[in-house]
Amino acid sequence: EPEVTQTPSHQVTQMGQEVILRCVPISNHLYFYWYRQILGQKVEFLVSFYNNEISEKSEIFDDQFSVERPDGSNFTLKIRSTKLEDSAMYFCASTPPPGGTEAFFGQGTRLTVV
């Protein structure tokens, strides 16, 4: 069964460092998303991506964040200068065409900023 894969499963980084979280969405899906979940809290929308551009982003997704689909299969989330409060689980998701249906989530990357 096709699945969304995320790497790494756990990333520890020093405050101020750049991190790149990687995702491989399901191949025929067109809409891609990043969500985050701070420990014990709700799942928060960060950004949606369609047709090689950001379609919507939340107020959390500030200038420190960027997304890219560099090669038609990977979908990456970059945090330029990490802060302690960026520590969270980051989930990638994708939805099949035409969109607005069930989302398929990866297992997440646990980011710990120290």
Place this chain on the structure above:
Amino acid sequence: SQQGEEDPQALSIQEGENATMNCSYKTSINNLQWYRQNSGRGLVHLILIRSNEREKHSGRLRVTLDTSKKSSSLLITASRAADTASYFCATCNDYKLSFGAGTTVTVRA
């Protein structure tokens, strides 16, 4: 915000009992979805109900939607220990999912 808000926050039941959780939201939606999350894992889609539907079933799951009250409920019948997880409702509009805070369900053997 059109995020769903679940009620109750936590639920503890005996195996075999039914579990009911509710979700309220604030604005119009295309559909409403329910997801399950086992501790520390990714979210798994359970069921989707469109805005023009009132009830939907999938196995031991029953979902209702009342758009006039902007609310939905998820019923899990004949619960099992494996149903222990957090359950989230998510409203969908313009292809974006907005999640509520979730209900943590513990099923005691």
